[in-house]
Amino acid sequence: GQQLNQSPQSMFIQEGEDVSMNCTSSSIFNTWLWYKQDPGEGPVLLIALYKAGELTSNGRLTAQFGITRKDSFLNISASIPSDVGIYFCAGRNYGGSQGNLIFGKGTKLSVKP
Amino acid sequence: DSGVTQTPKHLITATGQRVTLRCSPRSGDLSVYWYQQSLDQGLQFLIQYYNGEERAKGNILERFSAQQFPDLHSELNLSSLELGDSALYFCASSGGTANSYEQYFGPGTRLTVT
Numbered sequence: 620g621q622q623l624n625q626s627p628q629s630m631f632i633q634e635g636e637d638v639s640m641n642c643t644s645s646s647i648f649n650t651w652l653w654y655k656q657d658p659g660e661g662p663v664l665l666i667a668l669y670k671a672g673e674l675t676s677n678g679r680l681t682a683q684f685g686i687t688r689k690d691s692f693l694n695i696s697a698s699i700p701s702d703v704g705i706y707f708c709a710g711r712n713y714g715g716s717q718g719n720l721i722f723g724k725g726t727k728l729s730v731k732p
Numbered sequence: 733d734s735g736v737t738q739t740p741k742h743l744i745t746a747t748g749q750r751v752t753l754r755c756s757p758r759s760g761d762l763s764v765y766w767y768q769q770s771l772d773q774g775l776q777f778l779i780q781y782y783n784g785e786e787r788a789k790g791n792i793l794e795r796f797s798a799q800q801f802p803d804l805h806s807e808l809n810l811s812s813l814e815l816g817d818s819a820l821y822f823c824a825s826s827g828g829t830a831n832s833y834e835q836y837f838g839p840g841t842r843l844t845v846t
Contacts (some may be wrong), residue, residue, distance in 0.1 A: 650833045661734065661822055661837035662775070707775065711833050719765075719788045720835060724774040 625708050625723030631731040632702065638695040640726040642708035650711040651691035652720065653682050657704045665706075666693070703728050735759065736838035738823050744844045750811040753841045757804055757825030763787070764806040765835060766798055769820040781806055782827075813845045 625642045632638055642651070650669055654662035666677050668684035668691060675682055679696045691710070695702055705727050709720040735758035745751055757764050766778040768791075777790035781800035792798075795813075800806040810817060820842050824835040 652834065654837075659820075659840075659842070661736075661824075661839050663734070664834055664836060667834050709835075719777070719780060720833070722775045722777075 623708060623710060623721055623723040625726055627726055628724070629727040629729065631729050632698045633731045634699060636698050638698050638702070638728065639692065640706060640708075641690060641692045642710070642723050643690040644710055644712070644721075645689070646712050647688040648691075648710035648712045649688070650720075651682070651684050652709040653680075653691070653693050654707045654709065655704050656707065656725075662707055698728075700730060703730055734836040734838065736823060736825050736836055738821075738838035738841050740841060741839065742842050742844075744846065745813060746846055747813055747815060749813050749845075750809065751813065751843065753808040753810070753821055753823075753843075755806045755808070755823030755825075755838060757806070757823075758836055760827070761825035761836075762804065762827040763825060763832070764800055764804070765824040765826070766792075766806070766808050767822040767824065767837075769822060769840075770818075775822070778808070810843070815845050818843055818845045 652667050653665045656662040666675050666682040671688050672686045673684040682693045705725040707725045708723040737756045739754045762783045765780045767775045778792040779798050780788040784800050795811050798808045820840045822837050822840045824837045826835045
């Protein structure tokens with residue numbers, strides 16, 4: 620079935636560092652969404668992307684819809700402790716049933732010991 | 733607060749039992765989705781309802797069923813529970829005034845089967 624490859628699986632951050640993560644698909648997507656999930660909570664929508672090449676920011680977060688339509692990137696600038704959590708990408712491909720999204724397995728952000 | 737509500741927050745039950753999880757979507761949203769998330773796992777799509785009708789099915793077991801009522805709230809029924817069914821169950825909704833592809837998640841129900 621359809622799969623999204625999200626990387627890295629996990630990473631450690633130090634306050635003030637910039638963070639990058641990405642998602643790739645084997646097929647073309649027409650929508651990319653990025654979510655953040657805190658432990659025991661529901662995922663929260665961070666950014667939605669609808670056009671190839673689109674670059675959208677939400678505070679210190681910036682996400683891009685790759686021009687090949689098969690990938691998306693999320694950057695977090697000047698990370699702070701509350702950025703810790705799991706980030707999921709989600710996409711919808713052409714021909715997918717209405718509203719149905721495919722989720723990546725997540726990138727877990729932790730604080731450097 | 734996403735506007736999606738789920739009850740109960742926690743549920744502890746024994747193997748073989750049946751439980752019902754409830755979800756109320758955001759005001760105006762017509763679609764409801766159910767997801768299962770096991771420990772350290774991603775989100776597994778179970779089923780989608782749109783305006784009362786089943787729209788899409790994912791990896792939902794035959795022991796599980798769902799429905800969406802005329803007031804658009806939804807229930808997920810889990811029967812003959814097994815230890816492996818212990819997980820977080822999320823409901824999400826979309827549609828209404830927001831782009832229909834943007835799903836908004838509820839706080840989840842943590843199910844523990846003992």
